[in-house]
Amino acid sequence: MSSVSLRGVVKRYGSVTALDTVDLDVASGELVALLGPSGCGKTTLLRTVAGLERHDAGRVAIDDEDLSSVPTRSRPIGMVFQSYALFPNLTVRQNIAFPLEVRGRPAAEVRRRVDEMLDLCHLGIQADRYPNQISGGQAQRCALGRALAASPKVLLLDEPLSALDALVRVRLRDEIRRVQQQVRITTLYVTHDQAEAMAIADRVAVMNHGRIEQLDHPAAIYDDPSTPFSAAFVGSRNAVPVVVRDGEVRIGPARLPAPVGTAGTDRLVAYFRPEEVELSDDPEDLPVRVELVVFLGPVTRLHLDAELDGGPVRFHLDLPSRQAAAHPVGSLRRIRIDPSLVRLFPAATEVHP
Amino acid sequence: MATHETVTPDRMTPGPTRAGDLLPPARSAFGRLREIAGLWLPALPLILVIALLLLAPALSLVIGSFRDASGFSIDPWIRVITRRGDQAAILTSLALGATVATLCTLVGAPVAWVISRMLPGRRAAWLALFTVAGNFGGIGLGFAYYAILGTVGMLTLAIQGVGIDWVPPRPSSFGGLVIGYLYTNVPLFVLLTIPSMGALRDDWWEAAQVASATRAQFWRRVGLPVLAPFIAAGWLLIFTWSIGIYGLAYALAGGGAAMTTPLITLRIGDILATDFTETWRANVLSVILMAIAILSLLAYRVTLRRAVRWFR
Amino acid sequence: MSTAGRRILLGAIVVYLILPLVAVFLYSVATVWQSRILPDGYTLEHYVAVAVDPRVQGAVLRSLALAVLVTLIDIAIVVPAVFWARVRNPRIRPIIEVGAAIPFALPWVVIAFGIDRLVGEWAPSWQTTFPVLVLAQSAIAFPFFYWAVDGAMAATGIARLTEAAETCGARPIQILRRIVLPIIRTGVATGTVLVFAVSFGEFALARILVGSSYDTLPLWQAQALLRTDDQLNELAVTTVLSFLVLFALAAWLVARGRSSGASLAAGAQVGTPTEAPR
């Protein structure tokens, strides 16, 4: 088992800094998801590990061996491309055999290993089809089989599910996780889908503008965003502008101590989840008006207008759908927020992912 | 009454109306005529041109090649096929086409590959150059041959100037024709194959690297198998194109006495210009040329279908 | 391929492609060019000679007239037919496709011979006349126009736009004039340049159909080249001039943007394997 380590990795394309001093450690057998919006540098990071891009500064190592001068073909990696990049002139079986054959492994070993991979990826029936004769999901599994065939130390996946439709996506996500845990391979998994990242990863690295903003376990990322970007990008949070007054911040009757380092009249943004907003009967609580009711399946989201610090503010509140009928558009209600669930960040860095 | 009866069923079961049909369903012979006119009239001039100026002449040649004074006969064919001079023309045309196409492929394929991987701006400049060169043909190009490789041509003088006793190939020789033909056909081959070079996606090379393949392994196992049919298609196109060239051939080898390399196109032109009693011979030769071109173009279609089979 | 190898390959290609152009140009401005690498002296007198030579004038004018007429005819017959094939009657298309394949598959000498035969059989008095040459040239040049225009129509989804116009109550003529033509302008421009260039320089057809009754520019050039009456410098001048015409047309196309220079390549578009993967 092997670990990946990046130290101060920088990659520039002309004036664009695609990777801005990235530090990342992936433990042996761990799956780390790189999560972030399009263009934040996820692919670049992955390709740097693969050696398909040369980094401008820093160190990329697998098992403490510096890879900077090692060409892609000598790196102990397997990779699943976003487009799969299956060789069109080779069958599924031949594609999976390719990494073994170019390494000059004996035919018998190649055959045995390919069969293992076909089995692992449930591709037995499609083994002798060409890439244009199989479905997107099968192509994805074939790409996975090819990446794993030569038993690499590290597996790299670049948005492996983005080309698939929603139903297949969930099934294959779990499939990839099963395979990864079965072979216990150290894995970097790029995605822009936070649900996917949360579901599959041991740890999630939230990326923005070529930096890793937060690296933690999915639950921690979800519950305790450490930067406004993580707060805004992960989950769909309420982002309510507030002002520091007398060393504290008020959202209706809820009072929060202002974060250290803020002064009076500083503008902040309060982040909290729609399911953390509660309806209440207490006349002390914040009065709101239901503006829009959006059915989302298990929950229904109410869009609520209120007035805060003299300005109009919109809240989102999630209710179990069965209870939503009691709150039609136009009705007047009161809401309350548990101060301990609110995260405050300076307003200047407010982010709209 | 009779009229009424014929109309009624029409009313009860109106004809199928296609969405977007301009005319109501036909009701009478006149209406039907209008409907047909509405479907075909705007295309009629072009269809007439195709029928009268392309299809009819081709057919008339084919039919004409099987006739002599007495009616149907394969005599003209036998007389052409068994005659030395005509055999030589056919074989030389085929050899010239194959030689030119092969050389074009050897030079053009690597060039097309390199240009296809350039940045757009650079690529556009190269495409412009090839476009200009590919269109510089015919008599003007023939003249350029004399100006460069003639007995007092630029290059001839330059090489002899440094003391090398070198005689350039005569324009009317096989070698001279090949050099002349290459000039337009290499650019044409490049322009034709550049789009198909895009079929080889960059991420395959990356995937091959990740799979630990060397560049040679990649080309042998993936690159060439994917590109080969496209390149073969280019070869066939240049071959077809070359055997039909007339203007340049005429400029290089058409000067009557200087005619040392017999070509089908030149034979046809020559007969038509000088010897009216031999028109039947030109006729058969035309049909042979036609047959070669059609066969090679069919082969091109098949090859291309093979080429795209992995991409459908 | 190594960088050095690539440089050598491309460098050699450039020299090979440019050398003939340079040589022809030098010839057109040379006084005498007999024994040295470069001409012995330079002069513009050949340009003057060409300008005042009535035979050359006639040939150039005839070639221009031919190219203009053929272009106009091809616009007039191809655009409506392709439009109709796309929006109203798909059965027109295979007919056009077959027609467009013929000038590509058959050497033009052969087509010219076939036309000459037919005309000789049915209307002998028309043989070698200019109108027959124009019509024949229109027939063999139409595919260039067809590919350009059809590509433009396909690229802009003309069928859907026509349906939209119809729902607005437009009649076919109005649709053609107000929607289709403006949209396929680029395709028409490309097609025009292709047809013009091909017709202006076409030798095979003119030689077979016209014989020696009158000159077009390529016919005159061929005579100047193969007869030994020493008009080689004038030949160089006309070659340079027709090349400039071609170049100006290409430049105009490129300046209009969008259309790649490649589209000028005579016939290069045919069945080009452009089927992109996926």
Ligand SMILES: Nc1ncnc2c1ncn2[C@@H]1O[C@H](COP(=O)(O)OP(=O)(O)O)[C@@H](O)[C@H]1O
């Ligand atoms: N080959 C390249 N040339 C120039 N800029 C690039 C190149 N590849 C990526 N970039 C830039 O680097 C940034 C990060 O890109 P990428 O890693 O592909 O993002 P992601 O995969 O997260 O969507 C983007 O701003 C992108 O425009």
Ligand SMILES: [Mg+2]
């Ligand atoms: Mg990406």
